[in-house]
Amino acid sequence: MNKYDEIQKLADQRGLFFPSAEIHSALSGFWDFGPLGANVRRKIIEFWRKEIVRKTDGIEIEGCTIMPKNTFLASGHLDSFVDPVVQCKKCHKIYRADSLIEDIIKKKVPENLKTEEFDKLIKDNSISCPDCKGELDKTKKFNMMIGLSIGPLSKECNAYLRPETCQSIFTAFQKIYKTSRISLPIGIAQVGRVYRNEISPRQSLIRLREITQLELEVFFNPKKAYVPEYKNYEDYEIMIKINESTNPIKIKKAVKNGVISNELIAYYLAVLQEFFEKCGFKKDSMRFRYLKDDEKAFYSKETFDFEVLTSIGWLELVACNYRTDFDLKSHSKFSGVDLAVFEDEGKFFPHVFELSAGLDRIFYAIIENSLGERDGKPVLKLPYFLSSLDVVVLPLVKKGGIYEKALEIYNILKKDFDTK
Template identity: 50%
Template structure:
């Protein structure tokens, strides 16, 4: 069983996530729901994101609408450009996403901006046919991935947003003025986006409805190296990669700018913050890289683009798209809306149409990667112990409260401890089954600690605290438990 399959099994059994509408045979693919443990880790991941990225430099957060007018997506270019190439079998009418089909069958990367004719040639030259019936493919066409909706009885044309950033762009001018903004200004948003994926697969890795954590940094293009806090991250190691260059290059953020590997300090600063953030999530950053995209791979709005990718059992997985979008978005919205979106930069009192650097994070993919990188199997006596070694501040359950037995007052004492702690901490009370089995259930859910109430507790008011990772046990006085747990939540 692969690590992906093991994580999937654990996620289903421990309430992290599961398919939407799974009791119905006609449930559509690409829609997944978070269970209680999944909601907890997701909320804590978002709290960490706000702490390490949003609040660090006083960014502002908005919460935009999920349905937006057609004009927004005309201006953004999504109506004309947000498409994937598809190919249809002439015999059985099966439809496939052409570029992914070629990549899966040949192992070669298909650049995003290849024309239909070039993709047709790749299919033909590689002798690719329909895997279902071995029939020939028809010509490649384009499929727009946005979900169209009709507003009101007249069905006014609108769309579910395919990315969270467009509301940030259309709201920029108002936010800048009302909040007395200064460039560079970071505006962030957490929310759902919707893409009508042709072939969604692998649970959280490719969804039609998914969470994004988006940051758009509005900046003066003349002052991209004017980053006051750059010295705080100049020694942070960035792992840079470009197709065709061979191995990953590990350099400091400062060196990356000096050597021209990254175009300016502003981009390097945010790549460094992103690296530090993911290290705090428990992801093994030695298995990560910033892959610089070629001109053929970049999204239509990007002039410089890096994908933050992490190695998983499914291959290299993109978690964050880091795009320098220049003034593409604000210029498009200004032209379409006929509104002036320039602002005065207090640094030189000159009007400027800001450029934008974007950190577009996939929350669902990030959570899957955290689970996989935290999943361990260890031999304990005569059994295999499956453990999620989650950071305490991300663990859905921080501590389990376990009475060794329920008689002789142990159950009542354990319930009182649970009642006192659950107001401030994520706790779980469990009195069912052997103590060993209860430990295993907590470990599989990622709980860093287990508190056992035993006969000694009734004599000296101490409990046994068991550490998940080392399985070591210590005695702690009951009145000291809250401070013990509080100290464990410190982010280092």
């Protein structure tokens, strides 16, 4: 049994996670977390806040999961938040084109290829329907946004479930900037649920329709892309994969050689890798994969995907996107509200560097990385600060007042610790 299957079995036995509404023929892509799993997730979030948000002097907001249609017209999601799909002409089953091709040719396929390029790959590799071997139709683009009709008289889609938490950060930026009296650079974080109408959710927590995101949007003056803390990390080595080569490189050298755009981005990449080191991952099992132009999101100038090595291959946990001033400019233009700021060098639209992490994948990766064995049974060797329980009180006997004393100790400890 491989590690992935071991984790699924362990999750089922211990109630770590399980399909949502399982008694009613659960929909794919939706998972619930039991007491042990929910506790570990909560501690991952708190460690993220400590090591990523507070450590970098960031602030946190909480936005709505439903946002008006205009938000996504402005952001470009209604036009560009799409995945390539193909449908079998015989059994009518639908597949995500890039994933289907990758499974056959065993190579990474960029999801941003043109539909004609997907069709050519399918034809050149003689790919048919995995289920019935039927012929596949032409590739189409499928928008993953989940639309809603808000209000009793509304007959048309006028809102959407957010596909990422950052849009409420961008739309609230002006209010936050003025009321919090912050100065650039500043990281604004958010933890919350997002929704994507995935074509083929699979591998339990790996590809979901309801996701918990941990995001940090760093707003900065592009002429001052620097933080003082960079000096503490300039000799820190991160693993970067460019094309087929993966090598450790000090972040100051990466900036000097143009591998990373600026010192601010380099600093946040270093802090991110350090976070995962503290979560128990070894350096040789982590990497930042530099994305080519045909792999990047439509809003990104420069992207590094932070990946860890798992039993099912390299798994993306965090998208690190240099969004430039795309978002604030787009929302400003569409809304008519000026989102530019005034600082020493005059008026400008702040640039944004983003850390966009998926908690569900991080949770899975940490569980797999911590999986061990004792006396032939699976055990989780989690870092102490991520353990579901902090303290367990186990009286050896019930006689002589030992049980009563243990209960007294338990009642004291449970006020401040996760205790059993």
